[in-house]
Amino acid sequence: MTVVAAIRPDSWNFPLFLHVLGAMVLTGGLLTSATSLGVARGDVRYLRLGYWSLLAVSLPGWVLMRAGAEWIASREGWNEKGVSDPTWLGIGRVVADLGGLLLLIALIVGGIGVRRLREGRGSGLLRATLVVAIILLAAYVVAVWAMAGKPD
């Protein structure tokens, strides 16, 4: 049996489900945000949609993904002292944590941008949010590839 076909103990399944579901919601929010901000061309409705997709969908998705990650990692024994992370888990941890930081920055910058939209400004800041959302999407593609394929 290859590692691909390995069956997990039942107790790992629910934390893994929460982790994957959170990551999928996060991805959906990022996809919507990047697309809305990308096609907005100054349209306030779509700039707001892009920002709120990040805040109301991606952020809860990230929290669920990260909490599920810690839970499944502890179940699998990766958090015990003296146990080093395999490459795929290292990639996942770095992308999740740096991605969370970037998401927070995008939310702060975008939040200021959305507030300034009332005064007819702020689209530049939301363009920065768009760039971060695209970077995050690309990073999460790499993370999903690493977590699912588990390269040596």
Next chain:
Amino acid sequence: MSLDQWLLALHVLSAFAYVGGVVLFWILIVVVRTIDTPEATTRMEPIVKVGNAAVGIGAIGTIALGIWLAFALDSYAIWDGWIIAALVLWAAAGAFGQRTGVAYMRGMTKAKELEAAGQTGANAELLALNRTNDGVVLHFLTSVAVLLMLLDMIFKPGA
């Protein structure tokens, strides 16, 4: 990485595209309920196209690579109960998703007709089409099928 590992990685990435698209459409469903002008409705079309691409790539990727994996891996067989359940759920999600698209395209088509007729203001009929209850129910059923598929893939009942 072995071919099997690549197949699994791409299978999971496809699943992310699929669910990401489903989430995108939930957001659009919420937003479109307040839209009553042709211009604002047709402005959503590029976002809808991205959602359609995500769902399309995700649906084809999950089924094609999933079946390939079922044949490639010795420990799985295409007639395993959980794999058959996944195939049924995949077909159900596709059928519900297609009908969801039809329900929401009525609003888009109406908006284009209004634009072509030079009507740019708020339109009650357009708002009613954008607030389709059938569309919400069908997308809910699509989401339930996709969620059950995800549960089935992770828990692998009977495996």
